[in-house]
Amino acid sequence: MSFSKRFKEFRENLGLTQQEMAARLHKQQPDISKIENGEKELTVSELNEFRKTFHLSNEVLLYLTYGIDSESLVAKTVIRERFEDAESQRILEYLLEHPNFKNLLSRITLLPEKNQQYIAQILNTIVKTEEARK
Known part of the structure; x- marks a missing residue:
């Protein structure tokens, strides 16, 4: 499976639309569509921003970029839980501020x-x- 397909699968597993993914990555929806269709690749800095935004471990990033699977990635719910925990934390910090x-x-x-x-x-x-x- 290619990066573009894993990227799309990641977005869908989080239950995000292309528009929502674009907003989180400070991009436009057509950019996300191009990434998912294999028409655009992420630069190293964009990949790093993607990792930070979704609080991804190095193992998850390796899987998404190169398809290297590890035992810690088997359950898709791990990715969803990390995302939801990070979202909740961001909201709580906002409310405190x-x-x-x-x-x-x-x-x-x-x-x-x-x-x-x-x-x-x-x-x-x-x-x-x-x-x-x-």
Whole structure:
């Protein structure tokens, strides 16, 4: 299996769209499509950024780049768990750095479910609009 196919499999295992992957890697969606289609390769610095963004071990990076498999990579859930742990940690750090936002989120959790869903829709629209502008 090629790097492009392993890269796509990695993204799909995390449940990310190409747009979401692009946002995390500070790229555009067409760049991710080109990587997945084998039309574009990542530079060493881009590969390093990819490793840092998803908190990948050297073993996982070796697997993704060269297809070298090791016993620690057998379960795909390991990659997903590391990603989710890193995402949770990043969110917690953000909330600690932004107490006003933390306060607002805390207040939102006290609202009725219907109101929470409405706020989530508004935030989703704002984020999608901002991502489209990039």
